[in-house]
Amino acid sequence: xxxxxxxxxxxxxxxxxxxxxxxxxxxxxxxxxxxxxxxxxxxxxxxxxxxxxxxxxxxxxxxxxxxxxxxxxxxxxxxxxxxxxxxxxxxxxxxxxxxxxxxxxxxxxxxxxxxxxxxxxxxxxxxxxxxxxxxxxxxxxxxxxxxxxxxxxxxxxxxxxxxxxxxxxxxxxxxxxxxxxxxxxxxxxxxxxxxxxxxxxxxxxxxxxxxxxxxxxxxxxxxxxxxxxxxxxxxxxxxxxxxxxxxxxxxxxxx
Ligand code: ADP
Ligand code: MG
Ligand code: MG
Numbered sequence: 433x434x435x436x437x438x439x440x441x442x443x444x445x446x447x448x449x450x451x452x453x454x455x456x457x458x459x460x461x462x463x464x465x466x467x468x469x470x471x472x473x474x475x476x477x478x479x480x481x482x483x484x485x486x487x488x489x490x491x492x493x494x495x496x497x498x499x500x501x502x503x504x505x506x507x508x509x510x511x512x513x514x515x516x517x518x519x520x521x522x523x524x525x526x527x528x529x530x531x532x533x534x535x536x537x538x539x540x541x542x543x544x545x546x547x548x549x550x551x552x553x554x555x556x557x558x559x560x561x562x563x564x565x566x567x568x569x570x571x572x573x574x575x576x577x578x579x580x581x582x583x584x585x586x587x588x589x590x591x592x593x594x595x596x597x598x599x600x601x602x603x604x605x606x607x608x609x610x611x612x613x614x615x616x617x618x619x620x621x622x623x624x625x626x627x628x629x630x631x632x633x634x635x636x637x638x639x640x641x642x643x644x645x646x647x648x649x650x651x652x653x654x655x656x657x658x659x660x661x662x663x664x665x666x667x668x669x670x671x672x673x674x675x676x677x678x679x680x681x682x683x684x685x686x687x
Pocket of ligand 2: 475
């Protein structure tokens with residue numbers, strides 16, 4: 433059973449004006465079968481945490497560690513992280529003109545599995561996953577994310593989740609840009625994938641809306657580049673009623 437351990441993680445964003453520390457000591461352990469929600473105000477560093485785990489080149493880890501089943505993730509290339517079982521939606525390019533979804537997904541699956549899936553089997557697998565997610569069959573032949581609506585991009589993320597079967601899935605703002613129906617379909621996709629209890633989910637969100645569909649076991653409040661409070665699902669309810677005002681005094685929480 434997989435375990436992702438983030439220990440005292442400090443990270444900077446690299447900019448032309450120099451580096452700026454964003455993550456200021458993040459501690460979090462996510463185990464297979466658990467769903468953790470990270471909630472926090474805009475600019476608190478939630479996406480930076482996702483990018484840091486993903487190995488995005490614009491972020492520099494200055495101290496701390498990220499371990500997947502005891503293995504140092506920070507020493508791995510982006511591809512190796514995927515092969516180790518980490519899924520991070522944002523490691524994939526936004527638009528890839530000329531590359532069909534179908535080919536893109538097969539390449540991703542090859543990278544993760546270490547060998548190319550047999551074509552006939554693969555076509556069936558993709559079809560079944562697309563049916564589950566209410567995705568139009570023509571979608572498979574379209575270029576990756578080109579001209580996709582917000583909802584289609586998110587369905588695409590969950591399609592990858594269903595096909596790549598990671599051990600730990602980090603979903604950043606999966607609810608943004610979704611209407612009520614799309615939110616339901618996407619949430620059902622995540623829940624279906626979670627149901628066997630073998631994946632750990634880190635769900636990053638600004639709003640409580642998606643947590644009504646995907647029940648978190650743990651809720652963490654993120655402010656000023658670190659986790660400032662942790663609790664159960666009831667914490668999300670309190671945040672819905674109170675917002676993040678009580679954390680506004682924390683450094684950068686209101687950015
Ligand atoms: P969140 O996802 O919680 O809204 P982010 O991780 O996107 O927060 O951003 C955290 C902080 O890092 C913000 O203050 C943001 O302005 C800053 N930041 C993020 N990316 C960059 C960048 N490329 N250049 C400069 N500042 C950045
Ligand atoms: Mg933001
Ligand atoms: Mg963000």
